[in-house]
Amino acid sequence: MDYGDNDAYGFPSETRRHRLPAVLRAPVEARTWREFLYLLLNLPMGIVGFVYAVTMLSLGAGLLVTFLGVPVLGALLAGCRGLGIVERARARKLLRHDVPEPARTPGRGQGFMAWLGAQFRSGVSWRHVLYCLAHFPWGVFSFVLSVTLFTYGWGAFTYPLWKWVFPAYLGQPGVQLYGDGHGRSWYLDSPLEQLATSGIGLVMVLGTPWVIRGMAYVDRGLVSGLLGPAGPTALATRVTELESDRGVVVDTAAADLRRIERDLHDGAQARLVALAMDLGLAKEKLTEDPEAAAKMVGEAHGEVKLALQELRDLARGIHPAVLTDRGLDAALSSLAARCTMPVSVEVDLPARPVPAIEGIAYFTVSELLQNVSKHSGGSRATVDVWRAADRLMIHVSDNGRGGASADAGSGLAGLTERLGAVDGVLAVDSPPGGPTRIAAELPWRV
Structure with a gap:
């Protein structure tokens, strides 16, 4: 993919090649x-x-x-x-x-x-x-x-x-x-x-x-x-930013742990408790009514499959196995396949970033595609990932109604804070009527 016409955030650049040399353009620029x-x-x-x-x-x-x-x-x-x-x-x-x-x-x-x-x-x-x-x-x-x-x-x-x-x-x-x-x-x-x-x-x-x-x-x-900030003042400002970022990381980790606990308690754990009760009843009926016991064991087998599927989904939400095994290209393609609209994915990376950045990039695209599916009203989306110098660049766009915003209180605001915790940047270009273009920039290493 040619990114020569894009700016640092993946948006189309306003710069263009000039026929006149700079010395002749300068007086009227x-x-x-x-x-x-x-x-x-x-x-x-x-x-x-x-x-x-x-x-x-x-x-x-x-x-x-x-x-x-x-x-x-x-x-x-x-x-x-x-x-x-x-x-x-x-x-x-x-x-x-x-x-x-x-x-x-x-x-x-x-x-x-x-x-x-x-x-x-x-x-x-x-x-x-x-x-x-x-x-x-x-x-x-x-x-x-x-x-x-x-x-x-x-x-x-x-x-x-x-x-x-x-x-x-x-x-x-x-x-x-x-x-x-x-x-x-x-x-x-x-x-x-x-x-x-x-x-x-x-x-x-x-x-x-x-x-x-x-x-x-x-x-x-x-x-x-x-x-501007200089010397010790700049250092103090940077320390303040890092302390704020650390707070965001801690809050995000705590929220993720609460979500996992809630999903386990309300999902797989509840199904396993019901499965244990069904198997206990089937055991009691095994000698008295073998047909009823066999029917209950069959239902329990179905519950086991559902519990396993929920555990797989939960594990995928924590860290998908395909990301660990095959990297961002395969993981994002798998993510796009589960989206409710056609999504084209193009990943151009010379090597794999560090696992922490790779995971953040995956979940960033995951959250952006969820927003596209729920709110954009569009018919297609694109995901582009590439490396620029020592930064990992992500660009997600759709042809929906637009109007997305990273203002305080929105989901994109929370994503902006999480990216900022690792010196990342999120840029949103979503005029009313669309299209929506969102660019994320992450460090290649942390």
């Missing part, structure tokens, strides 16, 4: 305009952050001789963190740079003094203040440079189109490059000079997007380094 807008907003955002930080810092330091300086500095830290939220959102929207939110300041709900003390001890808060102070000079520089290159580049490139305004309205043959007030002057008025000006402008137009991108990378570094 959406990325260039987004990053240019980001650099334009650097100036007002830098002014707001710098003025707020300097004002509150000066006021707080001046009032430290009284108690009033402490809450003022606390407001400085809290306000800069609020500006950090805006800056991360701006980077996410315009630079397509998603910076995780740093750890929240402890002390909430414990009183004003506890919150204030936590603010002063938080390295994250002080890094936000540093960002507000450092971003202002960079914002001025990036604004001026990007606007200058942009306006001079496009102005010079299009000079032959608007050169006529000088003789028509200003009484001079073109743009004046030199004049000493004694009759000596130099105007860009000849065709050759206009062509040279336009050529220089073209070079600036083609080069400006790359300068803009370079400055945008500097902004990405500032936002990541000063407004």
Whole structure:
């Protein structure tokens, strides 16, 4: 199967091959305009952050001789963190740079003094203040440079189109490059000079997007380094995520054990108890009424078959033997054969993943196909599994009515949590009217 037209989650990629080289596309690409807008907003955002930080810092330091300086500095830290939220959102929207939110300041709900003390001890808060102070000079520089290159580049490139305004309205043959007030002057008025000006402008137009991108990378570094989790903060955030994932794993394991216990108690165990009673009655009637005893033994034989089938189904729900023996390809094909609609399965794996990931992948597809059978209303489904670098990719789609969601409270939300416990990802694309496409990504090893 060719996955070259799919993105990282198996959805059709929006990228396509271009006939024009990147240097010619760059001036009109959406990325260039987004990053240019980001650099334009650097100036007002830098002014707001710098003025707020300097004002509150000066006021707080001046009032430290009284108690009033402490809450003022606390407001400085809290306000800069609020500006950090805006800056991360701006980077996410315009630079397509998603910076995780740093750890929240402890002390909430414990009183004003506890919150204030936590603010002063938080390295994250002080890094936000540093960002507000450092971003202002960079914002001025990036604004001026990007606007200058942009306006001079496009102005010079299009000079032959608007050169006529000088003789028509200003009484001079073109743009004046030199004049000493004694009759000596130099105007860009000849065709050759206009062509040279336009050529220089073209070079600036083609080069400006790359300068803009370079400055945008500097902004990405500032936002990541000063407004995101870093160092011990990032480690603490990761520890918190792992603790949450561990809780999900424990809860899931406990729920599975309760389900197995309930299935055994209500299913196979109940049938075996009834079987024992039937065999006891048959034993009593064996000498008195052999025909009735034989009939009861026959019924008991049927109960044994049903109990064995339920035990097989239960064992398959815990870990199917075909998965252990033959791997995902055979296990998913067997799973698809039991689905209520036609399901095409294609597995392209160079080797088998570790058993834990293999089991998670199997039960992920199993749950997704159950949702397809119960809720999609479609007539067919497809399952694709392949390896991409060190990740196991799963893509399940159907032609049903759509509307599936991984919002809290849904079955897909629980599946998302279980995948997240092993650093997996679940992506859902299900517009109303369909089709539904769900992609799961798992680590190849844990």
